[in-house]
Amino acid sequence: MKTRIGIYGYGNLGRGVENALRQNPDMELVAVFTRRDPASLKIATEGAKVLSAADVEKYADDIDVMVICGGSATDLPVQTPALAKYFCVIDSFDTHAKIPEHFAKVDTAAKEGGKTAMISVGWDPGMFSVNRLYAGAILPDGKDYTFWGKGVSQGHSDAIRRIEGVLDAKQYTIPVQEALDAARSGSNPELTTRQKHLRECFVVAAEGADLSRIEKEIKEMPNYFADYDTTVHFISAEELRRDHSGIPHGGFVIRSGRTGADLENNHIIEYSLKLDSNPEFTASVIVAYARALHRMYTEGAVGCKTVFDVPPAYLSPKSYLEIISSLL
Amino acid sequence: MKTRIGIYGYGNLGRGVENALRQNPDMELVAVFTRRDPASLKIATEGAKVLSAADVEKYADDIDVMVICGGSATDLPVQTPALAKYFCVIDSFDTHAKIPEHFAKVDTAAKEGGKTAMISVGWDPGMFSVNRLYAGAILPDGKDYTFWGKGVSQGHSDAIRRIEGVLDAKQYTIPVQEALDAARSGSNPELTTRQKHLRECFVVAAEGADLSRIEKEIKEMPNYFADYDTTVHFISAEELRRDHSGIPHGGFVIRSGRTGADLENNHIIEYSLKLDSNPEFTASVIVAYARALHRMYTEGAVGCKTVFDVPPAYLSPKSYLEIISSLL
Numbered sequence: 001m002k003t004r005i006g007i008y009g010y011g012n013l014g015r016g017v018e019n020a021l022r023q024n025p026d027m028e029l030v031a032v033f034t035r036r037d038p039a040s041l042k043i044a045t046e047g048a049k050v051l052s053a054a055d056v057e058k059y060a061d062d063i064d065v066m067v068i069c070g071g072s073a074t075d076l077p078v079q080t081p082a083l084a085k086y087f088c089v090i091d092s093f094d095t096h097a098k099i100p101e102h103f104a105k106v107d108t109a110a111k112e113g114g115k116t117a118m119i120s121v122g123w124d125p126g127m128f129s130v131n132r133l134y135a136g137a138i139l140p141d142g143k144d145y146t147f148w149g150k151g152v153s154q155g156h157s158d159a160i161r162r163i164e165g166v167l168d169a170k171q172y173t174i175p176v177q178e179a180l181d182a183a184r185s186g187s188n189p190e191l192t193t194r195q196k197h198l199r200e201c202f203v204v205a206a207e208g209a210d211l212s213r214i215e216k217e218i219k220e221m222p223n224y225f226a227d228y229d230t231t232v233h234f235i236s237a238e239e240l241r242r243d244h245s246g247i248p249h250g251g252f253v254i255r256s257g258r259t260g261a262d263l264e265n266n267h268i269i270e271y272s273l274k275l276d277s278n279p280e281f282t283a284s285v286i287v288a289y290a291r292a293l294h295r296m297y298t299e300g301a302v303g304c305k306t307v308f309d310v311p312p313a314y315l316s317p318k319s320y321l322e323i324i325s326s327l328l
Numbered sequence: 329m330k331t332r333i334g335i336y337g338y339g340n341l342g343r344g345v346e347n348a349l350r351q352n353p354d355m356e357l358v359a360v361f362t363r364r365d366p367a368s369l370k371i372a373t374e375g376a377k378v379l380s381a382a383d384v385e386k387y388a389d390d391i392d393v394m395v396i397c398g399g400s401a402t403d404l405p406v407q408t409p410a411l412a413k414y415f416c417v418i419d420s421f422d423t424h425a426k427i428p429e430h431f432a433k434v435d436t437a438a439k440e441g442g443k444t445a446m447i448s449v450g451w452d453p454g455m456f457s458v459n460r461l462y463a464g465a466i467l468p469d470g471k472d473y474t475f476w477g478k479g480v481s482q483g484h485s486d487a488i489r490r491i492e493g494v495l496d497a498k499q500y501t502i503p504v505q506e507a508l509d510a511a512r513s514g515s516n517p518e519l520t521t522r523q524k525h526l527r528e529c530f531v532v533a534a535e536g537a538d539l540s541r542i543e544k545e546i547k548e549m550p551n552y553f554a555d556y557d558t559t560v561h562f563i564s565a566e567e568l569r570r571d572h573s574g575i576p577h578g579g580f581v582i583r584s585g586r587t588g589a590d591l592e593n594n595h596i597i598e599y600s601l602k603l604d605s606n607p608e609f610t611a612s613v614i615v616a617y618a619r620a621l622h623r624m625y626t627e628g629a630v631g632c633k634t635v636f637d638v639p640p641a642y643l644s645p646k647s648y649l650e651i652i653s654s655l656l
Contacts, residue, residue: 006471018586019587019588019589020472020587023468023469023587024468031437035631036543044589057407097552097656099652099656100649100652100653120656125656127462127466127597129639129655129656130462131599132655133640133641133644133651133655134455134640135642136644136655137616137619137644137645138455138609138612138613138616138642138643139612140351140352141351154423173372183499184602226639241353242546259344259347259348259351259605259608259609259611260347260608260611261347261372264604265603265604265605265608266604267601267602267603267604267608267612268600268601268602268603268610269455269599269600269601269607270598270599270600270601270602271459271597271598271599272595272596272597272598272600273511273595273598274595274596274598275426275593275595275596275599276592276593276594276595277587277588277593277595280588280593280595284466284467284587285466285588286467288466291465306652306656307640307650307656308640308641308648308651308655308656309639309640310639311636311637311638311639311642312458312462312465312635312636312637313461313636313637314460315461315462315465316461316464316465317465317467320636321428323461323636324427324428324431324634324636325428327425327460327461327464327636328424328427328448328453328455328457328634328635328636
């Protein structure tokens with residue numbers, strides 16, 4: 001019997017989940033829940049329903065795992081705890097500083113409903129987190145480095161678009177090669193976020209706009225750009241569409257650590273991702289963890305879980321014997 | 329209370345485990361068990377005992393986890409099942425083809441004794457296996473590439489040493505840069521083991537030995553060298569000691585896979601290790617998994633487990649709240 005999946009919210013991530021489900025024959029999309037008029041939404045999966053988010057609770061018996069595809073800023077803090085009472089839910093909540101708070105709320109709700117929930121699934125948080133944990137447990141005397149990019153930062157692109165005279169913009173976060181090399185050298189350097197990343201901006205300005213003012217406003221924007229080496233390129237709307245329409249991303253988790261009687265031996269553990277589509281990869285991670293979540297629920301787990309709680313074998317559709325024969 | 333560790337066998341790996349335990353204050357070395365005369369063995373840990381392997385069963389109540397540090401060819405197939413009846417045991421069994429057989433024997437023994445066991449812990453099998461599983465579960469439509477090196481292969485070095493006229497030798501396995509680049513390109517190339525690795529040999533020959541015969545015997549040795557591009561360098565015993573006394577290793581696990589409505593987007597997941605000391609890194613992985621094994625045993629797990637069964641959080645000495653606050 002297939003694991004029955006619901007998608008709550010049909011943006012880039014929701015569509016990514018829908019695509020990923022087609023690559024996993026042990027799972028099936030039952031329904032997409034939307035806050036828009038369901039009649040206005042066309043989805044790609046034959047046989048799956050489009051239903052109103054307002055009616056979601058009626059479908060508690062029809063869905064094994066609900067994948068919540070809202071945004072971390074305002075959607076997930078409300079949606080995940082609300083739905084965790086009725087469904088086994090999984091989300092990609094990525095506001096790192098607020099994870100303990102979100103965890104506590106979702107945990108309470110899931111326990112009220114006797115359900116299993118999983119938060120912050122994706123690549124960071126997600127696979128990067130798991131790799132930080134593995135590497136730190138293996139090499140306790142060491143140092144972690146996380147680099148992001150090269151990739152599009154949605155938040156930074158949005159910030160540029162809010163500047164007067166900007167019609168559209170794309171911002172790339174780029175790891176600094178020298179900083180990557182230093183992290184890999186075993187010398188355990190101290191690296192600031194600024195030393196580790198560059199920010200490159202491609203901006204479409206309105207006709208007659210003051211380009212030097214826009215560039216200054218971008219480069220001096222606190223939190224977003226002021227602490228980084230930032231480059232600004234003004235390009236046409238046509239160039240932006242042609243050369244910058246993708247949403248690639250990626251990054252590196254590096255741990256450098258020492259072992260030996262006198263800590264004389266150095267080791268480098270590195271995990272890296274190079275992704276053509278950030279939301280599709282995130283969706284693919286979520287779908288694998290949805291499989292695990294369903295299994296944990298059927299085995300009696302209750303409450304909120306994270307990627308740290310999942311035995312790797314639970315992510316695979318293969319039998320245990322197949323796994324140890326082919327992958328160990 | 330600290331997790332009480334026993335080490336069974338005190339070679340490179342056993343000494344690595346002893347060193348790693350000193351980096352993990354929640355664990356302590358209770359005793360080293362040796363087949364040699366215990367009086368002849370000096371260990372580095374104050375307070376830990378050196379005991380005869382023949383008496384090991386007497387210490388069943390004093391050891392939480394026994395780390396078995398024998399070789400995979402002849403020691404572990406016997407030792408791990410034998411000890412699994414009396415102790416929670418962990419080993420680094422690395423004969424990939426015989427893992428299911430070894431698993432079954434250890435599982436039976438551990439169940440007889442009501443204990444938890446874990447086999448094939450290290451980096452390959454071990455961390456590389458976990459990474460193959462994660463990457464395959466996330467990107468079902470894709471292809472795996474495992475590369476080893478640059479590093480010393482003990483088995484290949486030994487094979488050279490058995491050739492007549494050879495006094496000593498060190499063999500390095502080296503990944504081919506072009507093959508690594510091809511694996512990372514997203515083109516999903518078919519790569520044979522030969523295309524992926526070179527073998528470089530440093531050989532100390534006896535005075536007057538026929539060097540061209542030795543070189544020919546190395547290069548034509550079936551299984552070990554015949555299928556590879558092999559380079560042979562004759563050097564002095566002094567040079568071997570000076571330049572090749574380390575036991576570095578490492579490697580790469582790369583998965584390239586596609587997502588999207590038309591599988592139009594490519595993603596690369598890469599995990600790599602660069603290790604100054606192969607046995608010390610293996611030991612560090614084992615010690616982290618020994619922590620997890622003890623916890624699984626106290627929670628009631630019985631039988632043989634692998635790295636695929638371990639929730640990542642169990643590897644860390646940190647509290648769950650600390651983990652989700654600092655690593656997620």
